[in-house]
Amino acid sequence: QVQLVExxxxxxxxxxxxxxxxxxxxxxxxxxxxxxxxxxxxxxxxFVAAITGSGGVTNYADSVKGRFVISxxxxxxxxxxxxxxxKPEDTAVYSCAATTNWGRSLKGExxxxxxxxxxxxxx
Numbered sequence: 351q352v353q354l355v356e357x358x359x360x361x362x363x364x365x366x367x368x369x370x371x372x373x374x375x376x377x378x379x380x381x382x383x384x385x386x387x388x389x390x391x392x393x394x395x396x397f398v399a400a401i402t403g404s405g406g407v408t409n410y411a412d413s414v415k416g417r418f419v420i421s422x423x424x425x426x427x428x429x430x431x432x433x434x435x436x437k438p439e440d441t442a443v444y445s446c447a448a449t450t451n452w453g454r455s456l457k458g459e460x461x462x463x464x465x466x467x468x469x470x471x472x473x
Contacts, residue, residue, distance in 0.1 A: 352376045352448050352462040359444060359467030362436055366471070370431040372446030372464060379448065380404070380424040382462075383455045386431045388442035388469075398444070399431060400455045407452065414440075436471045444469050 358370040372384065385400040399420040400409045408420050419432040429446060444467055447460035454460070 352379070352382065354446050354448060354462055354464035356444065356446055356464045356467040359469045361470045361472065364436060364438055364471055364473050366436050367432070367434045368436065368469060370433065370444055370446075370467060370469070372429040372431075374427045374429070374448065378424070379422070379427045379429065382448040382450065383452055384420075384422060384429040385447045385449070385455055385460060386420060386429075386444060387447060388440075388444045389466075390439075390442040393442075395445075396442075397458060400452075401429065402452055409456070433469070436469075438471045438473045440469060441471050442469060443467065 353375045355373045380403050386398040387395050388398050389395040397411050401420045405422045417435045422429045446464045448462040449455050449460040
């Protein structure tokens with residue numbers, strides 16, 4: 351069992367930056383592939399980024415490539431999402447999630463989810 355808690359959300363102007371954190375407890379997060387997802391009001395949840403347990407491989411949605419960076423610190427059991435050049439369309443609740451392997455992450459099959467943190471980008 352893994353518990354995930356996100357933090358770092360808030361209100362930012364377009365063009366600004368935020369760094370989200372996802373703290374894992376219960377099991378070492380290094381054994382999990384970690385992902386970030388987001389859900390805007392009235393829309394489905396979308397994949398944002400994922401990272402392997404070692405941090406050596408990452409994957410991004412086209413909409414955030416070149417602007418967002420996912421990273422992890424396994425010593426702290428924490429995954430980060432650095433968000434730069436934010437746009438109003440990035441406004442959403444951002445959630446982190448954990449899954450057991452990269453293949454499942456590519457299919458969107460995640461086992462554990464956090465509650466989410468709100469990110470609001472004003473124009």
